[in-house]
Amino acid sequence: MNNVPWNPPFNEGQGIAAIIVAWILAQALKVVGGLFREKKLNFRWLLQSGGMPSSHSAAVASLSTVVGLYYGFGSMPFCISVVFSLVIMFDAAGVRRAVGRQAGILNKIVDEIQTGRVQEKRLKELLGHTPIEVFAGAALGITVALLICLSD
Secondary structure, eight states: OTTOSSOOSSOHHHHHHHHHHHHHHHHHHHHHHHHHHHSSOOGGGGTOOOSSSOHHHHHHHHHHHHHHHHHOTTSHHHHHHHHHHHHHHHHHHTHHHHHHHHHHHHHHHHHHHHTTTOOOOOOOOOOSOOHHHHHHHHHHHHHHHHHHHSOO
């Protein structure tokens, strides 16, 4: 990159790898958690939203960490990345969580309608994250970025 103010401790490829690994690891942990919780292996959890930890938070926290390590934690690219990350994490914990709650209420209505012989498809309820799931995802993302980018 042309505007890097100092000699970064890693290359761009490592930064991209850190972000991808953080996301994949967060999704894989959902499969492992589901295995312990439900006593069955379901690989569909790799592609589903919601659950512990938040892969959205892991990816954007990793991104912000990579940007901070590469450009400096006082740089404008880092500031932009942090604001972007906070918006994504707020959405994961707030808006998408509320949509999941609404889906739960609608599913109760659908259940009541079905007793009257009206068939409606149930909605997916696990869309968002609890604050702890978002925090865990962010911590995972930061850790992965630091381990990949600063390992030598």
